[in-house]
Amino acid sequence: MSSVPRRTRVNDSPCVISRRGWLRGIAGSVAAAGAATVAARSSLSAMGALAQTPMPDADFWKQVRSEFLLDKDWTYLNNGTLGPTPKAVYFTLVERYHDLAQDPGQPNTDQNAAADDVRRKAAAFVGADFDEIALVRNTTEGMSFMLNGLDLKPGDEILTTFHEHAGGLQPCRLKAKRHGVIVKEVKWAAPAEDPAVILNAFAAAITPRTKVIMASHAMYQTGSTIPLKQLATLAREKGIVTAIDGAHPVGMVKMDMHDLGVDFYASSSHKWLCAPTGAGILYLRRASQEQLWPTVVSTGWDDPKRGAARYDRLSQRAHPIVLALGAALDFQSALGQERIETRVRALHVYSRRALAALPGITYHTSANPELSNALLAFTLANVKNADIVETLKKRHRIWTRTMEYDLNAVRIATHIYNTEEQIDRLVAGLQDVLKGNIVKAPTTAPDDED
Ligand SMILES: Cc1ncc(COP(=O)(O)O)c(C=O)c1O
Structure with a gap:
């Protein structure tokens, strides 16, 4: 048995599921499933309408961000391992599983x-x-x-x-x-x-x-x-x-x-x-x-x-x-691949410039746009990468990851739901690390290899 408690999130608050709560949850999810299709569709059509904006600005990206169910207390900078599902995707998943739970006959044939x-x-x-x-x-x-x-x-x-x-x-x-x-x-x-x-x-x-x-x-x-x-x-x-x-x-x-x-x-x-x-x-x-x-x-x-x-x-x-x-x-597709690429490249450039202010930083990612994308790997002189990641996590609620192979670096991965303000928060977190406020990583920290 796993020692990890089963958790769900209701209205953004974590809760451990009790048996009664679980049954209530099932009943609720049956009622909610129809609403899920509506939520998925309305989320997609919101994206379609938003995508008509000719020049996306900070407000535009804020609206895109609001299409994700992300925990607002965290700065998630590890899309390179796993991206969060936006509402349209999440609710499609929930609804289609609900269809099968209700009737594994025709819906299964249709889905196939x-x-x-x-x-x-x-x-x-x-x-x-x-x-x-x-x-x-x-x-x-x-x-x-x-x-x-x-x-x-x-x-x-x-x-x-x-x-x-x-x-x-x-x-x-x-x-x-x-x-x-x-x-x-x-x-x-x-x-x-x-x-x-x-x-x-x-x-x-x-x-x-x-x-x-x-x-x-x-x-x-x-x-x-x-x-x-x-x-x-x-x-x-x-x-x-x-x-x-x-x-x-x-x-x-x-x-x-x-x-x-x-x-x-x-x-x-x-x-x-x-x-x-x-x-x-x-x-x-x-x-x-x-x-x-x-x-x-x-x-x-x-x-x-x-x-x-x-x-x-x-x-x-x-x-x-x-x-x-x-x-x-x-x-x-509603947002447009060119627009997504422009945004993630802009965040990459912003990150590079902002982090450059830190003494002892070395980049392991090419600066040539032909040879770079939305990932950025770096090290800080004299600080262990695993400790950087642990400190950012524990003291600043920023999620990054290490690359503990021959390279030994910290990697950030910024996507359309990230903001410049979050990068500023990362810089502040790293300044904190450089002041010596370090939370040591457990020596047995597993590396997820992703
Ligand atoms: C370059 C590269 N290849 C393969 C993988 C494995 O991907 P998947 O989990 O989709 O198999 C990863 C995961 O991070 C990766 O970064």
Whole structure:
């Protein structure tokens, strides 16, 4: 049994659920479920109306923020691990589960059929065709599908980088152990300020045996972006497959898979798209699908006419989560990807400038907008990163995270619901740390690796 008390939030106040309260809650949720659809729809239409504003100002972003159910006492700066669901998404999820609880018959059939609408929306959102999108569960699953599904022989090489997440790296290691494939890491002096540094490092490492390049579009440790379009061109010229870990960019910056020219790209909808966990988008370029065996199979896996849907044959699955992903795509499409990108880049620049006032700060994220996004990794001289994160949490109610790998940094991730005032609060918190007001992190603090 978990020692963590089960908590729910009613009107923003935490409460431990008693049995009677739980039953009351069920009765309440039955009554509330119809209201949930109304809430989801009205939240979406509010977003649609708001999105007509030609020049978004502070007031505009305040209204966007009010579409989230975020705890007002916290400054949440870790969208890179898990994004919060806005009302439209949350209420869609609740309502669709309620439909199934009430009647697992027709609603289940309808929800299953509606998954293709979500596939269509996801394709439009990432600049792909309908038959190039598989609805998987997250980036880790998408990366495993890619690496597991490629035919590689002993001695073939997978080229990857020195800052990969386990979700992409471990499927490569499995391939190495099982099939005698060689995994080589490309390194460069980070943060690179010139895309050529990264491209040259890859070009120098490619050999006639290189069959796959597996790399993160946005690196989770440094927060830097790689020049993916140029890398994909380089790979294609040499007949190398690109298997990309795109956990971060979808929902953060404008996406166009066809323009990027990659073969395979996996993303996590629970991060920057602010969808619930359990619904990832996997892009599989049409012409490249013939190289990829499906991993999880059921009827239809061997029918190429199905396109990428051959790779998500899960039989019964969490349809409400898929439909909530649809609501997240609607929410962000109403706002507009360009507008979201402009906002998160503005917050990134604001953070960089504001934090620069702190003595002893070093950035590990590129300053070149071509090589950066909404993530920012930094260290403060002579202070342990874990202690910084703990102090911000305990003394200032600011949620950040450490990167305790070879890099050793603190990372912030700012999204559309964050404000400049919250960044000022972060700076004040770090000034407090520099004055020596430090809460020591527990030595056994688990690192969530996300
Ligand atoms: C670069 C990168 N890849 C993969 C993952 C794993 O994502 P998921 O939880 O969707 O499998 C993460 C999670 O933070 C990540 O940052």
